[in-house]
Amino acid sequence: MSETVDLSLATRPSDADAVPGLLQDLNALQGTWTEGDEETRHKMVVKARSLLQSLLTPREQMVQHTWADPGLNAALITGVDVGLWKLMVKNGVDAVHKVEDLAESLGMDPELLGRLLRHVCAMGHLEEVAQDQYKLKNFTKSMSLDVIGDGYVCLHGGIGRSPIEFYKFLRETNWRNPVDASHTAFHASYNSKVPNCMLYLGSIGMGPQMNHHMGGYRQGRLPWHHPKIYPVEQELFPGADTSPDAPLVVDVAGGLGHDIDEFKRNYPNHPGKLILQDLAPVIEDAKDIDPSIERMPHDFLTEQPIKGARAYFMHSILHDWPDDVCQKILARLADAMKPGYSKILIFECVIPRTGAYWEATAGDMLMMTQLSACERTEDQWHKLIEGSGLGLKITRFWSSGLSAVENVIEVQLA
Known part of the structure; x- marks a missing residue:
């Protein structure tokens, strides 16, 4: 008989049985947590999520997923698009904001704006002072920043149908x-x-928003x-060619250069x-x-023009x-590497293998x-x-030990 x-x-x-233990775990973690201790904070986030999910009924979780979260996204995206969050910050980050005043400044129907902000508040992201009067919280303050707010516009507004209709694609x-x-x-x-979707976002005018999002998700990492992750002064600089024209780091597909520029600022006296x-x-x-960083147009699926660099970074x-495309990218780098010297x-x-962190699995779902x-x-x-x-081998996974952050995967010729 089927169950x-x-x-x-x-x-x-x-x-319900898990609630007492989760509360004890949270209290114990809180007793040791200090601001800046990211590992403990991550553990507290996981425990707090488990506590909330244990208390919610399955019916409530269904309503949250299908009604509340899509509705929240609708309100947040509208706020970014119309300039609501920036206006509220401009009018005072700690001020009391009246819906009718905001609506007049934005040219919006006050009844519409009131409904949107009421749901944002109900979801915990605004403080309600009186009817149709709100104060910002840190999250909604941050929505005024392009590197935070623009992610909602490009991922949900630009390509949001892909995950929702994923089941149709799989079928x-x-x-x-x-x-x-x-x-x-x-x-x-x-x-x-x-x-691909990234070129599509550029074709519909959302390239800047996607670039902002790429910068935003890296904040705090x-x-x-x-x-704490990869000690370049011990692993990369020793043995490197010190002549001025010797390539030390080639940032492959490095975008606008955030990584390589930060490297330059932190290690201004680097060799090569x-x-x-x-x-x-x-x-x-x-x-x-930094103007000393050479900028070079290059397609990573074509021959790598810089031969024998100390490191090719991605x-x-x-x-x-x-995998098939990744192997083509790696093949171009393997061909350019100097045995016993170059690294990817x-x-x-x-x-x-077990215990994956939610931010890592979320990234996997996004990529898929x-x-x-x-x-x-x-x-x-x-x-x-x-x-x-390709004759490549992984020599080490370098990690800070924190959950949900990237590792440096060090690769050399076998």
């Missing part, structure tokens, strides 16, 4: 793990012939060259030279970086592509539903790099 679930289960707390592909970069859920949802590579339109926009590049330094998420790519486990990294037949 069934009684409907009453959906209206009871999801795990059409017989429920296979997506690995074809030319046929993704994005292509299916938007009936688009554009090679340690850079790859931080001594630094090189930023990306497609020509991107390089043309890379203006706010940040969040391979997770955008399935890959700064990306490495998902553990938009690009038919993935965040990789340690086993998958070994398979990609060492099973590629």
Whole structure:
């Protein structure tokens, strides 16, 4: 006889028995936590989420996922688009904001704005002072920053149908793990012939918003060259060619140069030279970086023009592509490497075999539903790099030990 679930289960707390233990765990963690202790904070976030999920009934969680969260996104995106959050900050970050005053300044229907802000408040992101009067909280203050707010516009407003309609794509592909970069859920949802969702965002005028989001999600994370992750003064500088024209670090597909410029600021006396590579339109926009950094247009699927660099660095590049494309990218670098000298330094998420952190799995879902790519486990990294037949080997995974942050995957010629 097949088992069934009684409907009453959906209206009871999801795990009432777990609540006392979770409260004890949170109290114990709180007793040791100090601001700046990210590892303990991450543990508290996981426990707090588990506590909330244990207290909520399955029915409440269903309503949150299908009503509350989409409604919140609708309000937040509208606020970014109309300039609401910036206006509220301009009028006073700690002021009391009246809906009618905001609506008049924005040219909005006050009844519409009141409904939106009421839900944002009910979801915990505004402080209600009186009817249709609110104060900002730190989250909604931060929504005025382009690196925070623009992520909602580009990911939800620009390509948000892809994850929602992912099940349709899987149905059409017989429920296979997506690995074809030319046929993704994005292509299916938007009936688009554009090679990928990032180029699509640029084609609809959301390139700047995507660049802002890329900068925003990296905020608060340690850079790859931080001594807690990869000690460049012990691992990269010793043995490096010190002549001025010797390539030290080539930042492959480095975008606007945030990583390489930060490296330059933190290690101004580095040996050799630094090189930023990306497609020509991107390089043309890379203006706010140290002038000593060489800017070079380059497509990573073509021959690498810089031979024998000390390090070829890639940040969040391979997770955008399935294995077959990644192997082509790695092949170009392997051909350019100097045996016993050159390294590939890959700064990306490495998902553990068990106990994956929510931010890492969220990134994996984003890559899967938009690009038919993935965040990789340690086993998958070994398979990609060492099973590629390119003569490469992983020499070490360098990690700060914190949850949900990237590792430096150090690769050399075998």
